[in-house]
Amino acid sequence: MANLFNPSFVFLLSLFLAHQATATSHHHHDLKSLHFSLYQQETINKTGYIVVNGVAGPPVGQTTTPFGTVFVFRDHLTLRANASSKVVGISEGTSITSALDGLQSISVAKITLKMKGMVGSLSILGSVHNTRASKLPVVGGTEDFMFVQGYIVSSPVDLQGIDVTYKVEFHLYWPPYASFAKF
Ligand SMILES: *[C@@H]1O[C@H](CO)[C@@H](O)[C@H](O)[C@H]1NC(C)=O
Numbered sequence: 001m002a003n004l005f006n007p008s009f010v011f012l013l014s015l016f017l018a019h020q021a022t023a024t025s026h027h028h029h030d031l032k033s034l035h036f037s038l039y040q041q042e043t044i045n046k047t048g049y050i051v052v053n054g055v056a057g058p059p060v061g062q063t064t065t066p067f068g069t070v071f072v073f074r075d076h077l078t079l080r081a082n083a084s085s086k087v088v089g090i091s092e093g094t095s096i097t098s099a100l101d102g103l104q105s106i107s108v109a110k111i112t113l114k115m116k117g118m119v120g121s122l123s124i125l126g127s128v129h130n131t132r133a134s135k136l137p138v139v140g141g142t143e144d145f146m147f148v149q150g151y152i153v154s155s156p157v158d159l160q161g162i163d164v165t166y167k168v169e170f171h172l173y174w175p176p177y178a179s180f181a182k183f
């Protein structure tokens with residue numbers, strides 16, 4: 001039988017306990033990252049509006065807005081490209097045309113999600129190109145997305161007419177400390 005006060009036994013025991021603690025914490029938060037795509041459905045003058053007219057550059061067109069245009073939106077996020085597919089979230093925010101050729105804007109959005117058994121919101125801040133895929137950093141989150149980091153990729157699917165669809169890919173990563181602060 002091992003001598004309980006033998007220093008090497010104590011050392012082995014502490015190694016064992018340390019390993020147990022690590023294994024437990026890994027087990028508790030095996031949710032380290034999440035990757036999925038949704039579709040943002042926007043209807044001009046219904047879910048998205050120009051609220052301040054721009055001052056320079058090309059006129060308002062299918063893909064351009066004058067420099068300084070302030071656009072505000074509150075769009076549904078659906079599971080599939082079809083606008084009548086299941087709504088699992090909303091994206092609300094604003095974009096301000098910041099390129100003189102009218103093709104790029106600074107976008108700020110709060111994305112609220114209720115899907116995959118998770119509820120909460122993500123905050124997005126970055127630059128969006130009107131005709132190309134844009135990568136925007138996730139700067140934070142709430143509830144089940146508290147402390148989440150990562151990025152989204154927003155790309156136009158259909159820019160014809162007043163109903164506009166964007167594909168939004170989510171790449172979310174939870175830092176190790178996220179599990180220590182549940183709200
Ligand atoms: C949206 O409304 C504005 C202001 O009434 C109008 O000038 C514009 O043509 C409308 N856009 C579309 C695509 O209907």
Ligand SMILES: *[C@@H]1O[C@H](CO)[C@@H](O)[C@H](O)[C@H]1NC(C)=O
Nearest residue numbers: 080081082083084085086158
């Ligand atoms: C979208 O879904 C609706 C309802 O399921 C269906 O009637 C319609 O044909 C679909 N549209 C396209 C473009 O697939």
